[in-house]
Amino acid sequence: QVQQKDKSDEEVAQAINHKLGDTPGISYSEIATRAYDCGRAELAIKLLEYEPRSGEQVPLLLKMKRSKLALGKAIESGDTDLVYTVVLHLKNELNRGTFFMTLQNQPVALSLYRQFCRHQERDTLKDLYNQDDNHQELGNFHIHSSYSEKRIEGRVGALQNALDEFNKARNDFAAKRHLQEHFDKPYLDLSLHDTVSTLILDGHHKRAEQLYREFRIPDKRCVSPWLGGGSGWGGGAACPVPQRVPVLVPRRDLEQAAEAAMERRSEAEMNLVLSRCSPSTDGAVAEKLTRARAQLIKK
Amino acid sequence: MAAHLSSGRVNLTALREAGRRELREFLDKCAGSKAIVWDEYLTGPFGLIAQYSLLKEHEVEKMFTLKPGRLPPADVKNIIFFVRPKLELMDIITDNVLREDRGRSPQRDFHILFVPRRSLLCEQWLKEQGVLGSFIHREQYSLDLIPFDGDLLSMESESAFKECYLESDQTSLYHAAKGLMTLQALYGTIPQIFGKGDCARHVANMMIRMKREFPGSQNSIFPVFDTLLLLDRNVDLLTPLATQLTYEGLIDEIYGIQNTYVKLPPEKFAPKKQGESGKDLPTEPKKLQLNSAEELYAEIRDKNFNAVGSVLSKKAKIISAAFEERHHAKTVGEIKQFVSQLPHMQAARSSLANHTSIAELIKDITTSEDFFDNLTVEQEFMSGIDTDKINNYIEDCIAQKHPLIKILRLVCLQSVCNSGLKQKVLDHYKREILQTYGYEHILTLNNLEKAGLLKPQTSGRNNYPTIRKTLRLWMDDVNEQNPNDISYVYSGYAPLSVRLAQLLARPGWRSIEEVLKMLPGPHFEERQQLPTGLQKKRQQGENRVTLVFFLGGVTYAEIAALRFLSQMEDGGTEYVIATTKLINGTTWIKSLMEKLEPAPF
Numbered sequence: 001q002v003q004q005k006d007k008s009d010e011e012v013a014q015a016i017n018h019k020l021g022d023t024p025g026i027s028y029s030e031i032a033t034r035a036y037d038c039g040r041a042e043l044a045i046k047l048l049e050y051e052p053r054s055g056e057q058v059p060l061l062l063k064m065k066r067s068k069l070a071l072g073k074a075i076e077s078g079d080t081d082l083v084y085t086v087v088l089h090l091k092n093e094l095n096r097g098t099f100f101m102t103l104q105n106q107p108v109a110l111s112l113y114r115q116f117c118r119h120q121e122r123d124t125l126k127d128l129y130n131q132d133d134n135h136q137e138l139g140n141f142h143i144h145s146s147y148s149e150k151r152i153e154g155r156v157g158a159l160q161n162a163l164d165e166f167n168k169a170r171n172d173f174a175a176k177r178h179l180q181e182h183f184d185k186p187y188l189d190l191s192l193h194d195t196v197s198t199l200i201l202d203g204h205h206k207r208a209e210q211l212y213r214e215f216r217i218p219d220k221r222c223v224s225p226w227l228g229g230g231s232g233w234g235g236g237a238a239c240p241v242p243q244r245v246p247v248l249v250p251r252r253d254l255e256q257a258a259e260a261a262m263e264r265r266s267e268a269e270m271n272l273v274l275s276r277c278s279p280s281t282d283g284a285v286a287e288k289l290t291r292a293r294a295q296l297i298k299k
Numbered sequence: 300m301a302a303h304l305s306s307g308r309v310n311l312t313a314l315r316e317a318g319r320r321e322l323r324e325f326l327d328k329c330a331g332s333k334a335i336v337w338d339e340y341l342t343g344p345f346g347l348i349a350q351y352s353l354l355k356e357h358e359v360e361k362m363f364t365l366k367p368g369r370l371p372p373a374d375v376k377n378i379i380f381f382v383r384p385k386l387e388l389m390d391i392i393t394d395n396v397l398r399e400d401r402g403r404s405p406q407r408d409f410h411i412l413f414v415p416r417r418s419l420l421c422e423q424w425l426k427e428q429g430v431l432g433s434f435i436h437r438e439q440y441s442l443d444l445i446p447f448d449g450d451l452l453s454m455e456s457e458s459a460f461k462e463c464y465l466e467s468d469q470t471s472l473y474h475a476a477k478g479l480m481t482l483q484a485l486y487g488t489i490p491q492i493f494g495k496g497d498c499a500r501h502v503a504n505m506m507i508r509m510k511r512e513f514p515g516s517q518n519s520i521f522p523v524f525d526t527l528l529l530l531d532r533n534v535d536l537l538t539p540l541a542t543q544l545t546y547e548g549l550i551d552e553i554y555g556i557q558n559t560y561v562k563l564p565p566e567k568f569a570p571k572k573q574g575e576s577g578k579d580l581p582t583e584p585k586k587l588q589l590n591s592a593e594e595l596y597a598e599i600r601d602k603n604f605n606a607v608g609s610v611l612s613k614k615a616k617i618i619s620a621a622f623e624e625r626h627h628a629k630t631v632g633e634i635k636q637f638v639s640q641l642p643h644m645q646a647a648r649s650s651l652a653n654h655t656s657i658a659e660l661i662k663d664i665t666t667s668e669d670f671f672d673n674l675t676v677e678q679e680f681m682s683g684i685d686t687d688k689i690n691n692y693i694e695d696c697i698a699q700k701h702p703l704i705k706i707l708r709l710v711c712l713q714s715v716c717n718s719g720l721k722q723k724v725l726d727h728y729k730r731e732i733l734q735t736y737g738y739e740h741i742l743t744l745n746n747l748e749k750a751g752l753l754k755p756q757t758s759g760r761n762n763y764p765t766i767r768k769t770l771r772l773w774m775d776d777v778n779e780q781n782p783n784d785i786s787y788v789y790s791g792y793a794p795l796s797v798r799l800a801q802l803l804a805r806p807g808w809r810s811i812e813e814v815l816k817m818l819p820g821p822h823f824e825e826r827q828q829l830p831t832g833l834q835k836k837r838q839q840g841e842n843r844v845t846l847v848f849f850l851g852g853v854t855y856a857e858i859a860a861l862r863f864l865s866q867m868e869d870g871g872t873e874y875v876i877a878t879t880k881l882i883n884g885t886t887w888i889k890s891l892m893e894k895l896e897p898a899p900f
Contacts, residue, residue, distance in 0.1 A: 052511045059419075078505040080470040081384070085419040111467035120386060140742055147739070147895045 016047065029056040036064060045069070058082050062089055068102065075108045087113050100131055135169035258285050262292045270296070303592040307449030308844055308873045309523050313485050314446050318348040325438055326357035329410050331376035334361040336395070338382040341414055343558040344445050344455045345381075367391050369398040379410045381440075384418030393428040410436040415443050415474055443478030444877055447559055448590050450865075451858060452877040454478060455558070459879035460851040461890055463498050464533055465749050471879055472498055475850065476505035478877075479527070480513075482846075487522030488827050489846065493803055496531025496820035498850040503529060503825055510827070521833055524875070525843040528800055532851025534818045535795040536752055540712040540884050541677050542670075543856035544790050546607050547589070547600040549661050551855050551883050559590050567656040587653060595650045601859035603779040603787050604658075604665060611655055618648050673705070677712060681792045682773045683764050686717035689724050697731045703740070706732060708884045711752040716763050719756030728753075742893035750891060751819075762817045769814045770798045785860035797860040800847055804864075804872045842873045852882035 016031065028051035036044035041064060051057040054077035061070035067090050074082040087109050091099055103110040110128075117125040122145075129138045139162045146158035261269035270293045274286060304311040326333070335354070351362075361373045365388065370378065380395075382388045396409060413421070417439040425431040444452040459471035479502070483489060488510075492503050532539075543552055554561050562584040591597040595614060599607050621644050628634045664670055676692045679685060693709050710728050714720045720728070729744055747753040767773055772793050774786040785801070786793035802811055808822060815822050847861060853876060861874040882890075 052508075054512075077508065078469060078473045078476065078501065080468065080473060081416065081418045081420055085423065088420070088423070108467065108469075115462075115466055115468050116386075136745075140745060143742060144893070144895065 027051075027056070029053070029060055032060060036060075054079055054082060058086060062086065067093060071102070071106060071109060075106060080112055083109055083112050084116065087116075100128070104131075135165045139163075139165035139169060255285055258289050261289070265296055267293060267296055303448050303590040304446050305449060306591050306597075307875065308842075309450070309486065309875055311446040311449060311452070314444070314452075314482070315348055317481075317485060318442060318445075319353065321440060322349055323353070323357060325412060325436075325440065326354070326359065326379075328436055328438075329377045329379055329408070332358050332360050332374075333377040333379055334363060334373045334375045335359055336363045336365050336370065336378060336380045338365050338380075338388055338414075340383060340457075341381055344442065347445050347447065347558055348442065365391055365395075367394045369400075370395050374405075375407060376405065377408045377410060379412060381412050381414060384413050384416060384421045386421065386424055389421050389424045389428075393425065393430050396430045396433050409434045411438075413437070413439045415439065415441045415477070441477065441481060443474050443481060447881075450862070450875045452478075452482075452875070453881050454879045455881070456879045457890060460532055460750075460882075460887070461746075463851060464751075465746060465891070469498070469501060472502050472850065473505060475848065475879060476502050476509060479506055479848070480509050482524075485520070486524060487520040487833070488829055489524045489527045490522060490827055490829050491526045492529065492825040492827065493526065493808075493823070494529035494825075495799065495815065495818065495822040496529070496534050496850065498531045498820075499529035500821055500823060502848075502850065503823065507825065507827075522829065523844060524846045526845040528803060528845055528847045530796055530799065530847065530849055531820050532849060533751055534799070534820060536750075537681070537712065537715045538789075538792075538794040538796060538857060539852065539854050539882055539887050540708050540715065540752075541681065541789050541792060542674060543788065543854055543883065544603055544605075545601050545788050545856050545859045546604050546658075546661075548788070548855040548859065548883070549604055549665070550589070550657065551881075552885065553661060553664055555883075555886070556589060556855075556881070560586055560588050562586050563657065563660065567660060568653070593650055595647065595654055599654065600855075601788075601862050603782070603790060604661060605779045605790075607658055609780070611651065611658060614647075614651050615655075618644065618651060622648075673709070676709060678791060680709075680713050680716040681789075683716065683767060686713055686761070686763070687721060687724070689727055693728070694731065697735050700735060703732070703736050704885050704888050706736075707743075707747065707753075707888050711747060711888070714753045715751075717756065718758070718761045718763050719754045722755050725753070725755050739895040740892075742895065743891065746891045746893065747888075752891075766795070766814055766817055769811060770795065770802070772798065782863065785863055787863075788856040788860045794854075794857045794860050796849065796853075797857055797864070800845070800861065800874070801864055804843070804845065804870075842871055844875065845872050846875045846877060849876070849878040852880045852887060853878040854883055855881070 028047050032044040032047040032051065035041075035047055044064060045061070045066060048057050048060060051060075054073055058070045058074045058077070061067075061073060062085075067086065071083070071086045071090065074086045087103070090102060094102065103113055114125060114128055117128065122141075126138065126141055129141060142158045142162035142165060146155045146162070149155040149158055257269070258273045261273050270289050274289050274293070304315060351359075354362075360375055361371075363371055363373075365380065365382065367390075380392055382392065392411070399407070399409075411434050417437065422431060422437065425434075443454055445455060447453055454471070454474060456471045456474070462468040462471055479489075492506070494500060494503050543549060547556070550556060550561055554563055563586075565583060565585045568585040589596055589600070591600075599610050602610065621640075625634075625637055628637045672692060676690060690709070690713060693706065693713075696709075697706055710720075710732075714725075719725075732744070733741060744753065770793075772786075772795060774784055774791055774793060777784070777786050777791045779787055779790060784793065785797050788794065799808075802808065808815060842865075849857070858876050861876055864870050865873040
């Protein structure tokens with residue numbers, strides 16, 4: 001009956017289905033294959049509609065170059081292995097742009113593809129999130145990457161990227177947190193106490209708070225007496241324990257820290273800031289500080 | 300050997316037998332001596348289906364763990380890989396195959412057994428690596444639902460919850476549906492399906508679809524199950540977070556039960572021999588199997604821990620008395636009888652000794668101040684007290700750097716009992732946690748939010764009190780010794796999930812429509828056609844059998860609660876439990892943590 005060329009595809013398909021119904025043992029995919037081999041592609045596809053076994057249906061649809069239909073059917077079946085197969089087939093078949101667009105229309109396929117990339121192609125994952133403008137996830141991605149960076153510049157770079165993404169996602173909480181680094185490199189000699197007090201008195205409350213939070217102060221019940229001087233912390237649970245603790249001063253505040261150190265006439269603080277000055281970019285600041293320090297020593 | 304599987308209303312031995320048969324067939328296909336290279340993840344669950352002795356019968360001479368590099372030398376004809384269909388594992392297999400010395404003689408044949416399913420994706424991957432042709436037999440072993448006990452089945456899929464609820468990957472649901480099809484092939488079509496949750500809906504849809512794929516295959520079997528209840532884990536996020544208080548629940552919370560085995564500190568289990576000094580204490584942990592085949596365990600496993608002591612002391616008296624009988628045995632006949640009972644009595648005595656030791660170990664923990672304080676806070680939250688404020692005990696624990704998971708369980712519990720925390724409170728907790736335990740945990744916190752466990756309150760209103768009151772989740776008058784309600788498993792809190800099952804049976808979910816709407820996901824009912832003549836006619840007084848399938852994990856306490864319902868006089872329903880994984884609060888939260896270790900400089 002497949003070879004009857006005079007009737008329309010639709011009619012033939014229906015007639016066959018009418019005759020066979022859902023009788024077990026009849027393979028619609030076999031019939032469809034025959035139809036395809038006879039050159040009646042449309043008929044084949046209509047016959048495949050009746051094939052309940054997606055494991056048969058989908059690969060045949062792929063063979064008949066109906067990839068988008070195959071994708072839809074695979075998703076309907078719930079068989080994620082089948083979906084993966086179609087997705088990767090599409091990846092090879094389509095150009096990147098079209099491929100991503102197709103995935104956009106099928107959220108289930110998109111999620112699965114993301115899963116695949118998470119394990120096998122992390123860079124593509126970034127592109128996917130970019131396409132979605134998903135800044136929250138991009139932020140998470142960069143944090144994850146920072147842990148595989150072997151060099152400190154790489155790690156800081158990744159965290160900076162994370163900060164930018166979180167800012168775009170308006171995730172204030174994470175944005176504040178990103179600056180904290182957990183490396184064991186001892187940086188400088190200045191006590192936490194001094195740096196923070198400087199910053200507070202200059203009104204840099206947020207920055208000071210950040211530095212505090214970084215150092216996992218254990219005793220949450222004490223409130224430092226000299227905190228009362230500044231314009232208030234709110235929340236006030238953390239107690240700064242005066243100690244010689246390594247401190248990382250973010251580059252952006254180098255100038256401000258330098259100003260503060262000079263105002264306070266603290267040699268120790270000036271040293272701190274100086275050591276953070278990179279000769280290539282912070283020449284001016286370094287010079288100012290050196291001069292100020294020299295004056296101090298003279299006195 | 301299968302005593303524990305045939306003890307329930309449904310004889311699950313048939314399921315295990317089917318599993319064994321399939322395994323034997325495959326092994327025989329790879330004729331000759333063989334070595335199995337195991338995906339480590341599979342060894343535990345496989346142990347519940349077949350022991351090494353069965354494998355030996357089919358010429359398995361060696362077993363190795365799957366790892367990169369060259370395969371160990373072994374004089375066997377066949378190398379069979381038993382693996383899950385994961386790409387990372389395919390890479391390891393490729394490495395093994397490529398490094399195989401083709402010059403060696405005799406040459407070894409390679410085969411793969413995919414568990415639970417073959418994967419086109421994996422095979423394509425192997426093809427691209429150029430090794431697909433190296434395998435002679437590539438088959439699948441559909442190990443979906445593994446029988447753990449007479450009324451308990453588990454897929455032991457560790458990542459199911461994370462995949463379904465965080466990553467929109469519903470692979471494990473597909474396997475769940477396949478597992479249910481296998482079950483129906485053995486035990487008959489289940490005529491009624493109820494469900495609550497998105498995953499539940501998906502599984503039901505797939506079951507109906509799959510039925511169409513293989514029409515006529517379940518015709519002749521008289522249905523054993525009356526009802527299937529599919530429940531999403533996220534319909535009840537509360538229960539796994541609370542500390543379980545049944546005997547088995549506490550063993551799992553403290554020591555962790557893996558595939559029915561538990562490893563315990565050896566000191567209390569050292570056999571006391573005559574004249575043995577204290578120096579020869581064993582250092583290996585004591586490994587015990589826990590299932591219903593052990594009489595005493597079956598009796599105490601589901602009891603509230605506070606009720607276990609009295610059972611143990613009663614048993615001690617009975618066993619002592621039984622041993623005393625030897626003084627009264629006078630005639631040869633009586634002595635003979637006594638001797639024949641001896642093995643059983645010795646087993647009982649050894650069982651009693653083990654569980655007395657375990658109970659002592661647990662008691663050390665449950666009587667500690669820390670346990671008490673923790674439990675108090677849990678119960679406050681569950682009864683609705685102060686769920687909207689920053690909790691002092693939690694803050695103190697963070698300050699003292701208690702284990703992170705303990706903190707996470709508590710803050711999540713508070714969040715769930717408050718329908719989400721106020722932004723201020725949430726930020727405060729997050730800040731404290733990141734400061735104290737490290738910034739790397741921010742990804743974990745994100746996961747917890749995605750899962751709905753630790754999130755901001757969005758609607759501005761707290762639904763939990765309504766849910767709690769309507770479903771009677773908090774019962775002040777709980778009786779731990781002789782319970783009359785399922786709330787005994789948490790000494791006051793009735794697991795939400797089990798309440799839903801209880802109410803479904805009687806009087807039905809119509810009575811709680813409003814509350815059901817407050818819980819996530821749709822609820823639905825489906826009927827599956829039974830061939831005429833197989834309509835189940837229940838005898839007078841015979842109970843219905845309901846299979847409850849937890850999609851995302853189930854705790855031992857919930858299992859105990861369902862068993863309690865099964866035993867109730869006028870209950871009318873007996874329960875069989877299935878799940879994607881047996882969990883407790885700790886393992887569950889762990890599965891949602893992102894492990895990040897900074898690379899060394």
